[in-house]
Amino acid sequence: MNKRLLDKAAVVTGAGRGIGREIAIALAAEGAGVVVVDPGTARDGSGTDLAPAEQVVAEIKAGGGRAVANYNSVTDFKAAEEIIRNCEDSFGRVDIVVNCAGVLRERMIWNMTEEDWDTVIDVHLKGTFNICRHACVRMRGQRYGRIINLTSDAWRGTVGQSNYGAAKGGIVSLTSAIAREMGRYGVTANCLAPIAATRMTMTEEVKAGMKKRLESGMITKEFYDSFMAMPGPEYVSPMAVYLASDAAANINGQVFHIEKGRVSIYSQPVETLAIYKTTENGMFRVEELEDNVPKMLLAGYINPAPPEPPKEKSR
Numbered sequence: 001m002n003k004r005l006l007d008k009a010a011v012v013t014g015a016g017r018g019i020g021r022e023i024a025i026a027l028a029a030e031g032a033g034v035v036v037v038d039p040g041t042a043r044d045g046s047g048t049d050l051a052p053a054e055q056v057v058a059e060i061k062a063g064g065g066r067a068v069a070n071y072n073s074v075t076d077f078k079a080a081e082e083i084i085r086n087c088e089d090s091f092g093r094v095d096i097v098v099n100c101a102g103v104l105r106e107r108m109i110w111n112m113t114e115e116d117w118d119t120v121i122d123v124h125l126k127g128t129f130n131i132c133r134h135a136c137v138r139m140r141g142q143r144y145g146r147i148i149n150l151t152s153d154a155w156r157g158t159v160g161q162s163n164y165g166a167a168k169g170g171i172v173s174l175t176s177a178i179a180r181e182m183g184r185y186g187v188t189a190n191c192l193a194p195i196a197a198t199r200m201t202m203t204e205e206v207k208a209g210m211k212k213r214l215e216s217g218m219i220t221k222e223f224y225d226s227f228m229a230m231p232g233p234e235y236v237s238p239m240a241v242y243l244a245s246d247a248a249a250n251i252n253g254q255v256f257h258i259e260k261g262r263v264s265i266y267s268q269p270v271e272t273l274a275i276y277k278t279t280e281n282g283m284f285r286v287e288e289l290e291d292n293v294p295k296m297l298l299a300g301y302i303n304p305a306p307p308e309p310p311k312e313k314s315r
């Protein structure tokens with residue numbers, strides 16, 4: 001079989017576990033040399049552990065592939081540059097970056113601490129920027145590159161994860177901007193929004209929370225069963241290989257959802273309706289907005305979270 005990524009060099013962040021691990025292994029199996037970046041943090045971003053990255057490198061090498069471990073955190077601008085340099089030093093160039101590093105700090109907005117916010121934004125949004133920023137210098141020079149950034153369906157709006165949703169929305173916008181800036185240099189930038197059972201989605205705590213929601217009638221049995229049967233991260237990696245390959249040279253600035261048995265593409269955000277005012281120097285009066293916004297812009301609209309009566313406190 002012809003390998004699709006022969007002689008290519010890739011950086012995969014968060015590659016010690018979950019989706020990043022599967023992508024690193026899959027890129028290496030296609031011939032790419034891979035920098036397996038992972039400081040091995042806990043799910044909430046605390047601590048470090050060298051073992052996950054080391055194990056992935058050992059696994060790739062055992063399969064005849066090329067890989068080196070890197071334990072830097074993507075949150076640090078300089079450390080991110082070292083990651084990119086590590087790829088150049090190890091494999092001679094940087095062709096592919098896949099940003100999978102991730103942590104979670106779930107809280108409702110009124111309980112979220114500044115640290116919860118900063119930690120999640122730093123790893124996901126700033127980390128993705130840091131890696132892309134340094135990779136783009138090399139990719140622009142060589143007029144070739146593939147950038148794959150992990151977003152989430154949560155970018156459209158989520159509950160209990162405003163930090164994560166904002167970071168993932170930011171990653172979509174960042175990727176879209178990079179696609180437009182780098183496209184002319186033969187570089188593509190796309191997002192993957194996966195669903196996969198990893199420690200991010202399937203902890204004992206998450207499972208217990210789902211059970212509680214089922215028992216209190218907040219979710220249906222059907223939803224609960226499909227959640228508990230969530231497929232593994234190995235179903236995500238073929239799409240990353242495809243986007244990294246020459247066959248995807250013309251795919252740029254897109255967001256794909258991927259899970260076992262399903263790949264879909266998001267529409268590009270567009271304005272759908274407009275009202276215009278040409279008199280009074282274009283200044284809308286408030287009463288005109290009160291009248292026309294519901295009638296013209298919001299016909300058929302449903303509030304995603306309408307007010308509810310206060311719940312009786314259980315004693």
Ligand SMILES: NC(=O)c1ccc[n+]([C@@H]2O[C@H](COP(=O)([O-])OP(=O)(O)OC[C@H]3O[C@@H](n4cnc5c(N)ncnc54)[C@H](O)[C@@H]3O)[C@@H](O)[C@H]2O)c1
Nearest residue numbers: 014017018019040041073074101102150152195196198200
């Ligand atoms: N699993 C899903 O269903 C799902 C859904 C949507 C989006 N995603 C996204 O996919 C990506 C991978 O998630 P996963 O489910 O495989 O999670 P995971 O927890 O299994 O893996 C994430 C890895 O990132 C590493 N990491 C954390 N902080 C880091 C840092 N500062 N620098 C470098 N690495 C760091 C962790 O050590 C961990 O090994 C994340 O961006 C996540 O938001 C996952």
